[in-house]
Amino acid sequence: MTQKIHTCTLCEAACGILVTIESNRVTRIEGDPDDPLSRGHICPKAAALADLQHDPDRLTHPVRKTPGGWQRVSWDDALDEVASRLHAIGAEHGPDAVATYLGNPNVHNLGSMLYMPALLRTLRSRRRYSATSVDQLPHMLAGLQMLGHPLLMPVPDVDRCNFLLMFGANPAVSNGSIATAPGIRKRLEGVAQRGELHVFDPRRTRTAKLATAHHFIRPGTDALALLAMLHVVFAERSPALGHLGAGARNLERLRAVAERFAPERVAAKTGVDAQTLRRLALTLADTECALVYGRMGACTQDFGGTTGMLLVALNAVTGNLDAVGGMMFTQPAVDAIHTPTGKPGRAKARFGRWTSRVRGLPECNGELPVATLAEDVLEPGDDRIRALVLWAGNPVLSCPNGTKLDRALQALDFCVSVDLYVNESNRHADLILPVVPPLSRPHYDAAFALLSVRNFAKYVEAALPTEGAERHDWQIIVELQQRLEALQGTSRVRRLATHAARLLGPKGTLAAALRAGPRGLRSGLGGLSLRKLGEHPHGIDLGPLKPCLPERMPADWPGIDLCPDIYAQGLDALEAAAEAEAPALVLIGRRQLASNNSWLHNAPRLTKGPSRCTLLIHPDDAADAGISDGDEAQVRSSVGTVVAPAQLTAEVMRGVVSLPHGYGHGREGVGWSHAASNPGCSINDLTDDARVDVVSGNAAFSGTAVEVSRWPANR
Ligand SMILES: Nc1nc2c(c(=O)[nH]1)N[C@H]1C(S)=C(S)[C@@H](COP(=O)(O)OP(=O)(O)OC[C@H]3O[C@@H](n4cnc5c(=O)[nH]c(N)nc54)[C@H](O)[C@@H]3O)O[C@H]1N2
Numbered sequence: 001m002t003q004k005i006h007t008c009t010l011c012e013a014a015c016g017i018l019v020t021i022e023s024n025r026v027t028r029i030e031g032d033p034d035d036p037l038s039r040g041h042i043c044p045k046a047a048a049l050a051d052l053q054h055d056p057d058r059l060t061h062p063v064r065k066t067p068g069g070w071q072r073v074s075w076d077d078a079l080d081e082v083a084s085r086l087h088a089i090g091a092e093h094g095p096d097a098v099a100t101y102l103g104n105p106n107v108h109n110l111g112s113m114l115y116m117p118a119l120l121r122t123l124r125s126r127r128r129y130s131a132t133s134v135d136q137l138p139h140m141l142a143g144l145q146m147l148g149h150p151l152l153m154p155v156p157d158v159d160r161c162n163f164l165l166m167f168g169a170n171p172a173v174s175n176g177s178i179a180t181a182p183g184i185r186k187r188l189e190g191v192a193q194r195g196e197l198h199v200f201d202p203r204r205t206r207t208a209k210l211a212t213a214h215h216f217i218r219p220g221t222d223a224l225a226l227l228a229m230l231h232v233v234f235a236e237r238s239p240a241l242g243h244l245g246a247g248a249r250n251l252e253r254l255r256a257v258a259e260r261f262a263p264e265r266v267a268a269k270t271g272v273d274a275q276t277l278r279r280l281a282l283t284l285a286d287t288e289c290a291l292v293y294g295r296m297g298a299c300t301q302d303f304g305g306t307t308g309m310l311l312v313a314l315n316a317v318t319g320n321l322d323a324v325g326g327m328m329f330t331q332p333a334v335d336a337i338h339t340p341t342g343k344p345g346r347a348k349a350r351f352g353r354w355t356s357r358v359r360g361l362p363e364c365n366g367e368l369p370v371a372t373l374a375e376d377v378l379e380p381g382d383d384r385i386r387a388l389v390l391w392a393g394n395p396v397l398s399c400p401n402g403t404k405l406d407r408a409l410q411a412l413d414f415c416v417s418v419d420l421y422v423n424e425s426n427r428h429a430d431l432i433l434p435v436v437p438p439l440s441r442p443h444y445d446a447a448f449a450l451l452s453v454r455n456f457a458k459y460v461e462a463a464l465p466t467e468g469a470e471r472h473d474w475q476i477i478v479e480l481q482q483r484l485e486a487l488q489g490t491s492r493v494r495r496l497a498t499h500a501a502r503l504l505g506p507k508g509t510l511a512a513a514l515r516a517g518p519r520g521l522r523s524g525l526g527g528l529s530l531r532k533l534g535e536h537p538h539g540i541d542l543g544p545l546k547p548c549l550p551e552r553m554p555a556d557w558p559g560i561d562l563c564p565d566i567y568a569q570g571l572d573a574l575e576a577a578a579e580a581e582a583p584a585l586v587l588i589g590r591r592q593l594a595s596n597n598s599w600l601h602n603a604p605r606l607t608k609g610p611s612r613c614t615l616l617i618h619p620d621d622a623a624d625a626g627i628s629d630g631d632e633a634q635v636r637s638s639v640g641t642v643v644a645p646a647q648l649t650a651e652v653m654r655g656v657v658s659l660p661h662g663y664g665h666g667r668e669g670v671g672w673s674h675a676a677s678n679p680g681c682s683i684n685d686l687t688d689d690a691r692v693d694v695v696s697g698n699a700a701f702s703g704t705a706v707e708v709s710r711w712p713a714n715r
């Protein structure tokens with residue numbers, strides 16, 4: 001029996017875990033009390049790491065689709081075929097004919113984080129998509145437009161904050177997002193004990209229940225509530241930009257916009273009374289260590305982009321941006337923001353350099369909004385997308401209008417997927433390349449050290465080997481890259497660089513990045529190194545966050561832009577929406593503690609009991625529709641229809657229904673047999689790919705107009 005120190009990579013909390021192994025089988029996973037950040041905390045999902053490891057449904061060999069089903073192929077054959085097909089399609093139709101979709105697990109994977117950018121460059125396609133545009137794109141766009149870098153996303157300093165306003169997040173269940181704070185539930189209880197925690201959500205969630213107060217807010221109206229708070233702050237206090245004042249731009253423009261949105265104007269539309277908005281705005285301005293934080297629910301809606309900008313602006317003008325106890329910025333050991341010399345680089349144009357094919361939506365940070373992927377495949381034309389590299393993603397369940405995406409995937413000339421399973425999306429692939437499961441990978445959190453409530457660094461070796469022929473994501477990346485470079489006739493220098501990266505591996509690359517990083521050799525010989533991390537296998541706490549602007553902004557960035565030009569269209573649309581009539585019934589999503597997006601439903605211990613894929617509906621709305629608790633309810637939207645058992649609860653607002661996302665495993669040919677035995681329905685068969693935020697192109701999931709009726713109707 002051995003016990004290995006590891007990190008759970010399932011969500012952003014990055015909890016330290018101890019993995020007990022007997023005869024190559026995981027027999028126990030517990031929280032690591034010596035991890036300086038998580039201090040023993042874990043959630044029920046951590047146990048699923050063992051299920052992933054030993055799941056008989058997990059792919060262990062590359063497979064090729066044949067008329068008789070999936071057939072095993074050798075790695076060499078598979079990789080040769082992928083490279084030659086992608087190259088041929090690119091050569092005939094141009095590199096943009098090959099699209100990529102990167103799913104969420106890539107950011108939880110050290111190898112992908114370090115190696116994927118080079119493969120994307122080699123592919124030379126501007127048709128890059130990822131889960132970013134069904135998630136945090138508004139935060140990245142705000143970072144880029146306001147502070148000069150998309151990764152300058154502020155993190156709530158929950159441990160020192162005394163007054164916290166939260167919009168559209170449920171960290172008691174999600175364990176926190178853009179807020180790596182293991183055990184965040186306790187940390188939030190601390191805020192409520194020290195001061196006040198207010199949650200704005202159309203549903204009274206677990207987080208709302210531990211808050212000082214919960215405020216029902218109508219879906220898609222967060223931007224209006226934030227503007228009303230800005231209105232109050234501008235009217236009754238002076239902006240407190242502090243050290244952010246130097247070089248600050250467009251304060252007057254922000255003031256002029258906010259002037260139009262008095263709390264009384266937005267109260268009916270948002271469902272939040274004017275008095276509450278006034279009081280909270282003033283307390284936010286007057287309290288030391290206060291902040292306003294917004295996440296998923298605030299991002300994936302009609303005005304998600306504008307909301308992202310207003311969140312940063314409201315924190316800034318109340319003196320709570322880059323301030324202790326407010327919204328702060330990290331200074332990680334491997335720093336994707338600063339250049340290797342330690343100097344901030346220059347600001348780069350990273351928005352609107354090209355647009356999507358059919359709808360002309362802008363690129364951001366090299367990516368196009370994924371809501372345009374299906375149409376850019378399906379719409380006839382020489383410039384359509386013909387091939388897709390689908391890496392650690394399940395867009396059929398996770399992106400708007402999954403049914404249409406399902407059709408688009410079938411219409412491709414070629415698709416390769418790199419994944420652990422045959423999922424709802426890659427069942428249409430020509431080849432699937434299997435990767436090692438999380439416990440068989442070494443890990444260093446390159447992504448979430450950038451978004452953590454304390455600076456930290458931790459490196460763990462793989463906890464156990466795999467028994468099949470799976471490869472690491474980074475190995476597959478390099479293998480494909482080398483083959484593509486050979487076919488493209490890439491220069492010797494570039495090919496040597498790829499070869500060197502291959503020899504170095506993630507461990508060697510990480511070692512170099514740590515030494516070159518701000519806490520490496522620049523801090524002297526005693527600075528951070530991989531060896532030092534090896535001496536501290538539970539991780540190293542690098543201390544609380546410190547104010548670090550403007551130094552972390554690009555060298556040529558003049559200062560914070562409080563209301564960048566690109567938001568003008570969003571603000572105009574918001575003005576119109578403020579007076580428009582809302583649909584009678586709208587749909588929102590939800591997350592569940594024992595689930596993770598679309599891919600943990602094959603773990604029996606996480607899926608015990610009755611289906612959790614239920615439609616939450618207010619009893620009065622249910623009565624209007626003639627639905628009783630437990631009845632099957634049919635839900636219809638502009639793009640599709642699903643059926644789910646109704647669960648009557650006054651936890652949701654009147655006029656709002658909720659379905660979880662990530663279900664819908666009943667599609668033919670999916671490889672996760674347990675998940676398919678209790679499939680549920682997919683919320684994204686209802687969400688409409690035509691609905692995107694006008695500024696960023698982020699998918700607008702929240703507030704999808706629906707009709708609900710009893711099913712079958714004539715029972
Ligand atoms: N309606 C609605 N839709 C949503 C959301 C919502 O709240 N509401 N949430 C959105 C959000 S925030 C996100 S992040 C997206 C997620 O959307 P996606 O990233 O598209 O989907 P996942 O469900 O995370 O699927 C991940 C896939 O990666 C595989 N995988 C896991 N680990 C690895 C690995 O290390 N390497 C490789 N190669 N494969 C791996 C899994 O087997 C699985 O098939 O969904 C979005 N969709």
Ligand SMILES: Nc1nc2c(c(=O)[nH]1)N[C@H]1C(S)=C(S)[C@@H](COP(=O)(O)OP(=O)(O)OC[C@H]3O[C@@H](n4cnc5c(=O)[nH]c(N)nc54)[C@H](O)[C@@H]3O)O[C@H]1N2
Pocket residue numbers: 011012104135167168169170171173174175176177200201202203205217218219220221222295296297298301588589590591592593594595596597702703
């Ligand atoms: N257990 C579990 N944990 C997870 C995941 C998971 O699937 N399961 N996924 C992980 C991922 S990829 C992410 S990105 C994070 C996301 O983590 P969070 O950002 O915390 O997201 P959610 O838990 O989806 O909470 C969003 C909340 O917004 C509310 N909401 C919906 N529409 C609106 C609106 O218009 N306005 C307002 N104010 N609220 C609204 C919803 O009711 C919901 O309570 O969670 C991560 N952690």
Ligand code: SF4
Pocket residue numbers: 008009010011012013014015041042043044045046175182
């Ligand atoms: S909160 Fe749960 S899923 Fe997230 S890292 Fe910790 S143990 Fe893993």
Ligand SMILES: [Mo]
Pocket residue numbers: 104131135
């Ligand atoms: Mo996400």
